[in-house]
Amino acid sequence: xxxxxEVLAELSKVKGPDLKGDIVSLGLVSDVFISEGKVxxxxxxxAERAQELEPMRQAAEKVVGKLAGVEKVLAALTSExxxxxxxxxxxxxxxxxxxxxxxxPPPMQRRAAHAAPEQAxxxxxxxxxxxxxxxxxxxxxxxxxxxxxxxxxxQANGLKVGVLDADIYGPSIPRLFRVSGRPEPVSGRIxxxxxxxxxxxxxxxxxxxxETPMIWRGPMVISAITQxxxxxxxxxxxxxxxxxxxxxxxxQLTMAQNVPLAxxxxxxxxxxxxxxxxxxxxxMFRRVDVPLLGIVENMSYFLCPDCGGxxxxxxxxxxxxxxxxxxxxxxxxxxxxxxxxINSDAGTPVTVTDPEGTHAAIYRDIASKVWAEIERNREGxxxxxxxxxxxx
Ligand code: ADP
Numbered sequence: 001x002x003x004x005x006e007v008l009a010e011l012s013k014v015k016g017p018d019l020k021g022d023i024v025s026l027g028l029v030s031d032v033f034i035s036e037g038k039v040x041x042x043x044x045x046x047a048e049r050a051q052e053l054e055p056m057r058q059a060a061e062k063v064v065g066k067l068a069g070v071e072k073v074l075a076a077l078t079s080e081x082x083x084x085x086x087x088x089x090x091x092x093x094x095x096x097x098x099x100x101x102x103x104x105p106p107p108m109q110r111r112a113a114h115a116a117p118e119q120a121x122x123x124x125x126x127x128x129x130x131x132x133x134x135x136x137x138x139x140x141x142x143x144x145x146x147x148x149x150x151x152x153x154x155q156a157n158g159l160k161v162g163v164l165d166a167d168i169y170g171p172s173i174p175r176l177f178r179v180s181g182r183p184e185p186v187s188g189r190i191x192x193x194x195x196x197x198x199x200x201x202x203x204x205x206x207x208x209x210x211e212t213p214m215i216w217r218g219p220m221v222i223s224a225i226t227q228x229x230x231x232x233x234x235x236x237x238x239x240x241x242x243x244x245x246x247x248x249x250x251x252q253l254t255m256a257q258n259v260p261l262a263x264x265x266x267x268x269x270x271x272x273x274x275x276x277x278x279x280x281x282x283x284m285f286r287r288v289d290v291p292l293l294g295i296v297e298n299m300s301y302f303l304c305p306d307c308g309g310x311x312x313x314x315x316x317x318x319x320x321x322x323x324x325x326x327x328x329x330x331x332x333x334x335x336x337x338x339x340x341x342i343n344s345d346a347g348t349p350v351t352v353t354d355p356e357g358t359h360a361a362i363y364r365d366i367a368s369k370v371w372a373e374i375e376r377n378r379e380g381x382x383x384x385x386x387x388x389x390x391x392x
Contacts, residue, residue, distance in 0.1 A: 002067040004032045007039055010063040017045065017053055023060065030078070033220055035208065037071035039064050042078040042223040050077050051123070076223035078258070123260065125229060128162070130262035130374050131240045132293060133255075135285070137277025139170070139246035142298035143267045145344045146334070147243040148176040150265070150296075151199055152351035153360070153367035159238040162193065165203030166225045166255065167243045174205040178347030182206060186233045193232050197352050200235070202228045221245070222254055229259060239374070248280040256288045262374050263293035265331065270297055270318040278319070282326060293373040294329035295319050296366055299336035310335075329373055332366040334359070 002010075012024040023029055023043055030042040043060060045053045054077070061073040125131065134150065136143040144167060155161045165173035174180055177196025183206055186192045193200040204224055234240060242259065245252055256264070264285045268278035278295065285292055297319035302311040323330035334340070340359060343350045350359040 001034055001069040004034060006067060007032045007064055010067060011060055013063055014060045017049065031220060039070055040074040040220060040223060042076045045077050053077060074227055076226045078222050125234060128234055128237045128240045131242060131260060133242045133244050133261050133264040134267060135244040135264055135281050136246050136267045137248055137281040141267050141269045143246060144172040144176060144243050146267045146296055146298055147241055148349050149351045149363040150367055151241045152197060152349055153363035154239055155199060156364055157367050160236060162200040162234050162237045162240040164228055164240055164242045167245045168204050168221050168224060169245055171203045171205035173201055173203045173243055175347055176344055176349060177201050189231050191232050202232045222258060225255060226258060248284040253284055256285055256290055261290045263291040263377060265293050265370060266295045267298050268295055268319045269299050275318050275322050282328060291377050292328045293370050294331035295323045296331045297333045300333035302336045331369045332362055334362055
């Protein structure tokens with residue numbers, strides 16, 4: 001395997017935008033991640049020039065691909081936002097966490113304030129009609145379980161569905177859908193997604209060892225997600241459901257900016273604490289002008305398997321009240337139930353294993369509301385295009 005220095009030496013042969021300098025000395029190359037024959041990095045470009053600079057990205061992949069021991073090169077173009085006065089800047093390049101992550105070059109954007117047209121900054125994925133994110137303010141609230149059952153419920157409602165597991169720090173979609181294996185290339189760099197219960201799924205869990213993604217930080221995460229979004233043969237889909245990484249940090253914010261989202265679903269538990277986190281989640285999407293499709297209250301109440309009684313052990317109802325207060329649709333309540341847990345963890349989600357059961361009905365109802373919101377937003381028109389502003 002080449003060293004990071006050898007990779008950078010090759011990359012310094014690639015000319016920068018406008019054929020000035022080279023991408024390494026211009027400080028455009030992110031951390032270089034090298035693992036088992038794979039070399040992964042991103043190149044920072046102004047958002048509005050991403051399409052035009054595609055040949056530069058390809059040239060970078062080509063030179064690195066020639067190094068001995070390199071089997072696969074994943075290079076992605078990323079863009080960053082510099083905060084202006086009064087804006088909290090999302091620093092997209094936090095300090096590297098592992099020794100092999102190397103130094104982090106300064107970002108390039110020192111440009112005049114410039115609003116990029118949405119199409120250039122966030123082109124859609126051909127064949128995919130709508131991309132939605134499932135997010136939560138913190139981990140462990142059932143975000144992935146909700147993503148999985150929501151996707152299956154959307155399918156049960158007659159839609160063609162795919163799932164992109166962007167929870168790169170803990171990809172659980174392969175387990176939830178009970179799929180494993182390596183995605184095969186279909187042509188060039190395009191990978192064929194795997195399939196679970198009739199749903200096309202793509203996850204970093206298929207591409208790298210379980211522990212590997214844990215050391216990734218900002219730009220690497222964004223490169224990986226961008227590639228899973230754009231270099232996968234999703235085919236014709238009504239909706240692609242993205243399981244976001246938990247939390248509302250910079251990686252999530254940048255992702256929300258980079259993925260052309262039709263909307264976001266926020267998952268929360270009823271506890272106050274989680275609601276505060278959920279509010280952060282809502283605000284994150286609002287900041288980047290992504291429509292909020294609604295809030296799901298998970299582990300909302302406990303249905304006693306013995307007496308059949310319903311127990312509001314967690315102070316259920318918090319999410320509904322919060323949703324009303326915030327003017328966001330309330331999508332539904334999912335009970336805390338061992339059947340949901342056991343089936344999620346076993347890769348036999350309730351929506352397919354017990355389609356006639358009460359849980360499946362709840363998820364289908366949530367799915368109908370989500371889809372209705374997407375349609376309503378669509379009809380409501382050609383919303384003002386979200387803008388990514390790159391400021392000096
Ligand atoms: P997150 O993606 O927010 O980290 P997960 O979906 O992985 O959360 O869920 C965390 C744990 O809680 C898992 O073991 C899952 O099976 C369980 N879980 C999620 N939702 C429910 C529910 N409604 N009832 C019981 N257990 C649940």
